[in-house]
Amino acid sequence: MTVLGYAALLLGVLMLGLVGGFWLAHARHRYDRNRPQGPTVAELLQRLVHSTNNGVVVLNRFGDVVVHNPRADELGFITDNRADARAREAAEQALESGEPVTVDLSPRERTALAGRTPSAVHGEARPLGDGFAVVDAADESDAVRLEATRRDFVANVSHELKTPVGALALLAETVLDAADDPEEVRHFATKILHESTRLGTLVSELIALSRLQGAESLPELNTVDVDGVVEEALERCRVSAESAGIDITVDESSDLLLDGDRTLLVTALSNLVDNAVSYSPDGSPVSISRRLNGDFVEIAVTDRGIGIEPEDQQRVFERFFRVDPARSRATGGTGLGLAIVKHVAANHGGEVALWSRPGTGSTFTLRVPRHSASESETVPAAEDAPTADAASAAEPGGAVAAVHSMVESVDGFRAVETGGVR
Incomplete structure (x- = not known):
């Protein structure tokens, strides 16, 4: 072949290379342009497993951890990349039977794990095929x-x-x-x-x-005069206080206002006062004070009674809990008074606080958000609110009323x- 032929062949190869390269570049550009943007399906699945509130771990036929999410560590059935023995056993049973197996993964040592793991963890092991099983557990x-x-x-x-x-x-x-x-x-x-x-x-x-x-919250809030609430609560407890020879002292009028339900607030405060009278020695003093503390109105009831032990101070607001069962039953107490106070405060967006020392006495403080409307609004008159008699008359106590009637008859x-x- 002549030199001219070699040159023509070389030129043709070069042209083919240029055309091929151009075509490949164009095809890659089209592929990149048409490829879906964002994470892949595998990446989305990984995100799903890691974001779920359940603990998830995949085990192989030997009980080794293949993959797990952080929640499994938090729930306590994965430690140092090793599965709890109960989870491994459940996974093995699921692989053998081909059916889901329920498993209790609650911490065995509740005291040692307190504050770190939940107290009740229940899960299910399911076979995935090819010798793999998944354990899915939730905090219950x-x-x-x-x-x-x-x-x-x-x-x-x-x-x-x-x-x-x-x-x-x-x-x-x-x-x-x-x-x-x-x-x-x-x-x-x-x-x-x-x-x-x-x-x-x-x-x-x-x-x-x-x-x-x-009730999540009170449907309607009225402007309530705190002094009126204190006076009505005192009136409800006057007879029991006089019978025990207990003098209830009250601070000066405050003219404080709050938003809420007058009847419920009177019930809560009278429960606190009645509780103070019931658990105080005859002739000892009980005091009521009120003040504005930031955005909250505080009404405190203080007694010089038996006091409450530190281990019981968190439990006194439980239903039917009594510090002194014999004394409470003797005074006709139901064990529900402080539970009602707690829920009344919560429904008003407030709380009830307790300070107590055995042998010295106790102070219960009802904290409710202050009135937030303009000062020009007028306070509803006391007679506008339902009285204690009207409220009790509305209660569906027909059977009890019948007993009263029969006894009197x-x-x-x-x-x-x-x-x-x-």
């Missing part, structure tokens, strides 16, 4: 605590209702046996009246507590029959 601590609270509440209500109902039955039998003795009838009828009153109070407070717990009949005066 809140559900377990809620169920325990529900069981305790049902048990406590049953016990508390059983006592006065049983007493009413026994007293009624005694009245029947003593039908020919007017004095005995009157004596036991008075006891029936006392037990029916206690039963009515318990039912009313259970209904009130149920309503408070079911029996007592009155015996008095007329024997010519006595009630």
